Amino acid sequence: MATTAFLAEHLVDPEVHASGDPHALWSWMRANDPVSWQPPGELPGFWSLTRYEDIRAVYRDPHTFSSARGVLLRPARLGADPGGGMTLALTDPPRHKQLRALMADWFSTRAVRDLEDHIRAACRAVLARVAGQGECDAVHDIAGRLSMYVIGRIIGLPEKDHELLVRWTDEAFEAGVSLAAHQELMRYFIDLMDQRMAEPTDDLLSSLVTGTADGELLAEEEILFNLENLVGATENGRLALAGGLLAFLDHPDQWRRLQRDRRLMPAAIEEILRWTSSATHSMRTATETAVIRGRRIEKGDRVVLWIPSGNRDEDVFEDPFRFDIGRTPNRHLALASGEHFCIGSTLARAELRILLEQLLDEVGPVEPAGPVARLRSIAVGGPETLPVRIAARHGDAALPAEA
Template identity: 70%
Template sequence: MTAPTTTPAATAPTLSAAAAAPTSPAGTPPASDAPASPNALVDPALHADGDPFAVWRWMRAHAPVRRHEAGELPAFWSLTRHEDIRAVYRDPAVFSSARGVLLRPAALGDDPGGGTTLALTDPPRHKQLRGIVADWFTARSVRSLEEPMRAATRAILARAVEQGECDLVHDVAGRLSIYVIGHIMGVPEEDHESLFAWTDEAFAAGLSLASSPRLMGYFIDLMNRRTADPTDDLTSMLVCGLIDDEPLTEYEIVLNCENLVGATENGRLALAGGVQALLDHPDQLRRLRGDRSLMPSAIEEVLRWTSSATHSMRTATRPVDIHGRHVEAGDRVVLWVPSGNRDEAVFDDPDRFDITRTPNRHLAFGGGEHFCIGSTLARAQMRILYTELLDLDARIDRTGPAHPVHSIAVRGPETLPVRLTPR
């Protein structure tokens, strides 16, 4: 991993000497031959209506470590290769999460969740916090949730069939994701629809859930109820959990509730994005219909293909050289996950959607300490939804164009209008 360097960061690690890029270490390579300016990566329009994959392809080949100067967003470095993204995920000592894991306008300052929420803490505190909630996300817990998840999926699909035309993102994937996390958090069933409506409103507006006073008020109320009378749900675990023998503050509990529910936006986009991918590739849908043993590899391919988390950000804790580019302590480093998932150095024919692809070493769930805690749950939800959709033996017809989300943080369909007609 280490390579001799003559820069002032001579003692800092170099991420990978082996894959040295054909770039000039003295400066950013000319981007004039790029399909679109790499600067456009900070524009949601490129992700929604353009072709960010063409830009990332160019960057992987010519500028795998690229500096973006400050604008509305602070300056940052872009990483686009699979091996570099993976290496940064696995090195929390050098690449910290505590100052935020998503780009946000400089005018807004640091993320209020910094040092507080699971996603925004560093070791050793991160490990203790993760330990408090981890029980709900183990394979065993997810197995115990299978029946309630299947029942919820059937009810949601029955409602969608009855409706005739529905939006697969809103009416199916979104509702299912929130019902499941609501169940885990201890939200009573009669409140699931309200939880869904409030989160849906915030996601649709591209806002953080913390901006919804009704939602935050609900979490505060739930926390107070569990403080008075703890049960075995996730909110009770946060209320009763200890870090260094100290309970979490109310602020920490509420913000972690918000973070856990907010994280399910990825699940909703991947669930619906998978249906969209299958509808866009009818040959692959036919194969899956004909051979259900392909479900596990199909799910991994959906995860790779949809890559619903568009980027993760880290902040360098000390100077580090990456492919000859000098990253200073305090610099932000942005990992473009969908780019890593289409890296031709790792995936054969990466722009082909192939439900039989094996191996499939995608990075859709991140990596290292912060590897998605909901990954087993998300995979189970995908398996159940796709299985139930196929078992329904309904025709799935698109009734209008799908609209993509306008975001540089998440990707996938904002709406996917379909009609489910029983055969």
């Protein structure tokens, strides 16, 4: 048990996620202590779940495992998450269902299909800025910019302001602070909200200001928290895009495989999601006593689901530490499961596909251009910076030889 305590302590050390090997810890925990108690310290005490089946079962039981008291570990001194009971991610059924219904239309398969031309154009614009200009940072200059151009459009920001969103989210991301701490962004959202209240149009923000839950309009605070949550959640999309590029740079054979056989695209996207698992954990709070693998979880206990661990569970995935774009089946948990299954899942998949298609069809080789830094975080994982060089676009200049 001393080993367990040692490992669990390292698991919540952001430095281990930036420069260590959290997978070594998770592998040990899956094999030896899959339901592991971490006593309180700077963080409150919590149970760690590391096996696929346990993680999935908790996701699928929102009545016993509530999201309303927060879904991310935060230091005890900060108290409860201020968005608790207000944002989509931090509400339980039945209110969660009503909130989700207000936003679901903007993320449906049909909505994303209608948005494809915009995503493609955004992708071209983003790649055009960096192609042929030498070195760029794929996290900020490609993945981040693309994610913000797309979510900006869905929320209803005028196109001229999409770059502002890129700047604000970059600044928050770099400083490691929440978006709500960014006063300029919040002021901007308040102005936009006021405009939509006066004159609703056809965008997600208008749905939030005109829609009701439990028969009442949402409070302004709720709308703002939900906007912040939506923009913040796209950070996962940014990391999956950048992490996907990194996975291919690390596994050039898999890139050539995709070049040769485009039918692998859907499986490649699922493998990128599994491999990158950019959401590192989800937290739940037990609403009643529960027993998992013989361990008794008391009412009020926090339970932390380590998603990258579930996605490398050797009982579920054959050769889980191999990046294999032909992997099938691939029922990963990167986008969660059950009631809170990622609302942006179809969008995230479309962004990944369109970016890869453009890199394959329209842009020359992407080459590494320097050391990769990983994020110092226990909430999201992936590259913090990914220096790459992208060749000039077809037609702009001679295309370097194919990789």
